[in-house]
Amino acid sequence: MTYRAPVEDYNFLFEHVVALDKVRGTDRFAEATQDVTAAILTEAGKLCEEVLAPLQRNGDLYPAHLENGVVRCSDGFAEGYRAIAEGGWVGMSADPEYGGMGLPMALTAAVSEMMSGACLSLQLAPMLTQGQIEALEHHASDALKEIYLPKLASGEWTGTMNLTEPQAGSDVGALTTKAVDNGDGTYAVTGQKIYISWGDHDLGGNVCHLVLARLPDAPAGVKGISLFLVPKLLPDADGNAGKRNGVSVVSLEHKMGLHGSPTCVMQYDGATGWLVGKEQRGMDAMFTMMNNARLCVGKQGIGVAEAAYQHALAYAQDRKQGKTSAPAVKDSILGHADVRRMLTTMKADIFAARAIAASNAVAIDMANATGTQAWIARAALLTPITKAFGTDTGIAVADMGLQVHGGMGFVEETGAAQFCRDVRVTAIYEGTNGIQAMDLVARKMMDGGEAAMALLDEIEEDVEAARAVFPRLAADVWNASESMREATEWLVAQNDLQERFAGAVPYLHAFARVLGAHLHLMAALADRGGAREKLARFYIQRMLPEHTAMLAHAQAGAEDLYALTAEELAQ
Incomplete structure (x- = not known):
């Protein structure tokens, strides 16, 4: 393909x-x-x-x-x-x-x-x-x-980020890598990091590592962490790659997918590094990189979804099996209703995820260009949604793509399985999707839901303008937006964060459904009678209603999550 x-x-x-x-x-x-x-x-x-x-x-x-x-x-x-x-x-x-x-x-x-x-x-x-x-x-x-x-x-040198350690996964504050001041403006960094994508390679140039480490006498936890730039090859007097630093690759991880990407266990043995930012403020600097990566990881999920969809569509167009009464599809499986359901669902969700991510990127650009708080808040609000929904879409679409292939999808030679294996990790790295949802309902709601409400206000303004053209579609999106508003009001009223966390994932996905419906509606307005209007009708009428169940889950609280004891869970 x-x-x-x-x-x-x-x-x-x-x-x-x-x-x-x-x-x-x-x-x-x-x-x-x-x-x-x-x-x-x-x-x-x-x-x-x-x-x-x-x-x-x-x-x-x-x-x-x-x-x-x-x-x-x-x-x-x-x-x-x-x-x-x-x-x-x-x-x-x-x-x-x-x-x-x-x-x-x-x-x-x-x-x-x-x-x-x-x-x-x-x-x-x-x-x-x-x-x-x-x-x-x-x-x-x-x-x-x-x-x-x-x-x-220029791409002459490449960069990595080094957070995770064997004993410290998502709990970055538990890291033990140490940095000692050499007294000459440099630091000696010692420790081991795991899951370092592209930690080393033979593409040429230098590999520059951003490494989280703890200075002597720094307090425990996240607040005691500093960030250091540690190159594989130390720059010489002219700034060119020189002698080897105390950095080495212990091993490569044996992964489910992404086999072409070397994921390294990195060892730092008194490696020379330079402080980036202020002492004990390493997470501030690292989060700048991570927020950039979260947008792009969401895009990774969407990219794989697009490729998996194209792969599945090509197979469905060629695969001849059974007869249908569907017009103009001859005898390929593209005429079967369930295959058509899967392919249309894939296409509709890809557009929704792509449009959400593009909106996120526009908000980032406006925040950088104007420095206004409203755009900064908008970009921050959309980032966890982009990352989680984009990667979950990638996983779901790759899975449906394999299903379209039927038994041939389970055979490696067709290539459908590779999309499933490659994309699966995107929901895990740069902060698991559960962490993204928790961030959305906690940190991103520290403003009392103001940024979320401002976004819903804009959606409803656009929907009002669309009523004259698409009255039913506009009404559906309006009602969904109002449901989202009520759920957000409930959410910010919960002082116990466990009550928020218990429904964080369905809340995030409900928000994505509403955002996707709004953006599909805008696309329909720009392409009346065309393919985009048809796709918008499918999404709004068939997929948007999922938000109702998601919001019921989001507002159910935490009590029933903890009702079963540990022993009862094991029975």
Whole structure:
């Protein structure tokens, strides 16, 4: 099957649904005109279709491996990464002062999705580097910026983030990696980190690690953590990669999927590092990188969903089995009602997730361009929804894609199973989706639900304008928005966070359903009588009603979750 980048979908989204014109209206992003946007998407699409997509299967069949202390990547990955770097795709949103293009995050995120759909294993390398660039731009000293940012933005060097340790998974505060002041502006970093994507490779250049560690006498927990930049190769007097640092790869993880992406156990033995940001404020800097990554991980899920959908659709069009009375589909399984249900569900959810993520990216751009609190709050609110819903959509669509294949989907040679295996981890890393939901109902509601209510207000304004054209669809979205408002009011009234956490995941998914319905409705208005209106009707009439059950779950409280004792759970 040939992957086709969703260039047309993004052009439509940016011009008719998520208002990229607002971003272009700022001084910071005035050069991102419609022509520039369309040209960038077209070129990115060509890269993904012609260069990256052919690497997808090879990375799965011939994984990265550790050889004499050096990670050897899958055949073709070095050439693929070189095409990404030389095309300037790594530094799309990076500061032009350090060699970046200064483009909106909305464009970078769109390209990130396309790369993920083409070859997720390879896409992880530039994605992590982009996150590190943002963290260094906001928190590093000028001296570090001068050395590292130009080489990261060009793709000559790559970046990672090092949080997790064997005894400290999501509980980052339990980490034990230590950093000792060398007295010369550097620190000696010692410890072990696990699950480090692209922690080492043979693509060339240097590998730059952002490492969370604890200084001597620092308090326990998250508040005692600092962040350090620890390169594999120490820069020489001219800022070029020099002698080897005290950094090594212990082993590679044997994973369910993403075999082309080397996931390393990293060892730091008195490795030389530089402090990024202030002492004991490491999580502030790391969260800058993680929030960037959470948007892009949501995009990863959407990218895999798109590829899995295309794969399933192509199979359904060719697979001849049984007879149906459906018009104009001959005797392929595309005429069977349940196959059609799955494919339409996949397509509708992909659009919803893509539009939510694009709205999130636009909010980030507006926050960066204007500095206004309303946009900052909007971006923060949408980030956990984008990450969780985007990756859950990727998993669900990949699973349905396998189901469309029937028994052939369970056979590795068809490639359908790889999408399921590759995308599954996206709901786990950069904060599990449960953690994203908890963040949404707790930290993101510290404003008393103000940001959520402001978003619902805007939805209802748009819905009112749509009533004259699509009265039934508009009424359905309006009612769902009001239900969401009532659930949010209930949520912020709960002082016991356990009451919120118990229904956090269904609350997040209900919010995503309402957001998706709103964005589908906007698409229908821009394409009356066309395919997008038809898809919007399917989503609003068949999928939006799920929010009712989700909100009932969200407001059920925590009592019944803890009713069974530990012994009763084991019976």
